[in-house]
Amino acid sequence: MIPFLEFHSEFRRLETEIRAAIDEVFQAGWYILGKQLEAFENEFAAHLGAAHAVGVASGTDAIHLALAAAGVIRGDGVITAANTCVPTAVGIIAAGGELQLADVDPGTLTMSPQALERAITEKTKAIVPVHLYGHPCDMDAILAIAQRHGLVVVEDCAQAHGACYRERPCGRFGAAAAFSFYPSKNLGAYGDAGAIATDSDEIRGRLRRLRNYGEDRRYHHVCDGVNSRLDEIQAAILRVKLRHLDWANDARRQRAQRYHELLAGFPLRLPHEAPWATANYHLFVIRTPQRDALAEHLRERGVATLMHYPVPLHLQEVYQRLQLGPGSFPEAERAAHEVLSLPLHPDLPMEEVEQVALAVRDFFG
Ligand SMILES: Cc1ncc(COP(=O)(O)O)c(C=O)c1O
Known part of the structure; x- marks a missing residue:
């Protein structure tokens, strides 16, 4: 795994x-x-x-x-x-x-x-x-x-x-x-x-x-x-x-770059840096409406993923008191259904980045 x-x-x-x-x-x-x-x-x-x-x-x-x-x-x-x-x-x-x-900007x-x-x-x-x-x-x-x-x-x-x-x-x-x-x-x-x-x-x-x-x-x-x-x-x-923080952030960026190279052209939304941004790639979050099926496919292929985050704040049980029902923040709600975080950390071997990317590519045929 x-x-x-x-x-x-x-x-x-x-x-x-x-x-x-x-x-x-x-x-x-x-x-x-x-x-x-x-x-x-x-x-x-x-x-x-x-x-x-x-x-x-x-x-x-x-x-x-x-x-x-x-x-x-x-x-x-x-x-x-x-x-x-x-x-x-x-x-x-x-x-x-x-x-x-x-609500959030759909791009960032x-x-x-x-x-x-x-x-x-x-x-x-x-x-x-x-x-x-x-x-x-x-x-x-x-x-x-x-x-x-x-x-x-x-x-x-x-x-x-x-x-x-x-x-x-x-x-x-x-x-x-x-x-x-x-x-x-x-x-x-x-x-x-x-x-x-x-x-x-x-x-x-x-x-x-x-x-x-x-x-x-x-x-x-x-x-x-x-x-x-x-x-x-x-x-x-x-x-x-x-x-070691600057080194570690560079290592994350190299791995993110490899994901970008291997996943470009597939029907996925890849993380995108706005013109003003230098991201630190804390997470590598891709988006697809088929998120749950992709997560299951990756699990079967031995790849662990997480979701950041599958329930937006206003739909958490504890915040029902805000009385902000479904539809209040459409972009946040759409993202909650689509986001999937792929493994990414400074010590993740490049071969594993490639294995993860190949498993994602296989899902889309
Ligand atoms: C965006 C964000 N805010 C706040 C926190 C809270 O940090 P901590 O877990 O150290 O309390 C976290 C991490 O869990 C976070 O990711």
Whole structure:
């Protein structure tokens, strides 16, 4: 079976560095809010070109705390894309936001600026554009709308490490940007972790209090906070993996390029980079109305696939309360029936890329 993802090859490639990094933490004997995190925050911010990064326990917490630090309070409307994964919505709701949704552009499957403008109401306070699959949203158009309506922008960069919009990295646009380091991400920890990037000293200060019980200085708590910290072992691992991120993104791009070469001309929609975009190929998502049959065919041929995502947010049982039935976001709904993610990671052997592509080609005869 060709797995969708596997972590052993990466670990073998980085084993010496990872073991040394973890050992440093054991030697230091300090596990929470220490030197590894401080160093990772500095290195991650520098890689991005941001003034600050603040580590937290997950990407979901990063969205929650970034919105809170950017001023979202209970009852504020927060608009995100209808096709994102549930954690984006979970972060918004944890911040007290009221979930508002916008449909997506059929070409990029990221938030449609026109749909965003239509979704804005009196309640709307913030926008969370999602650079889904590692393809950047049309940020100029989104920022222009945000500015016109006085809205805060917090980017969801959970899938976008190293992706660029007009040569500028995703995470350099709104007031703050939320990153996930879930193991499968382009920059993944060996457990849960996340971070927020921002240029604002004020937002950074709020985030550092929010993640640590609202503590300002020892024993003095100035706001309601949570416990959401990126631990020293994960920070040490992330420091190693950050050094290899650009290489890993190039390796993904080469594999994506091979898929493109082998699948061109078949009745499929292949991922397409908009003129402004440098995608990081977090996922290689193809589209066909015969998605379920193709997934089954690939399974029989020993190829594991996933769907990102088969149920749009407004049709999830939990969000029935929004009273947005089928037909509310036609592009997101169509994508939910058609998207299929093929195996793609930096250590995927090129022969396996070819085997997967051949199996897809066989399906179409
Ligand atoms: C687009 C998007 N947003 C948010 C998240 C949440 O990140 P985490 O799983 O680290 O909480 C994820 C990943 O799961 C994601 O893919």
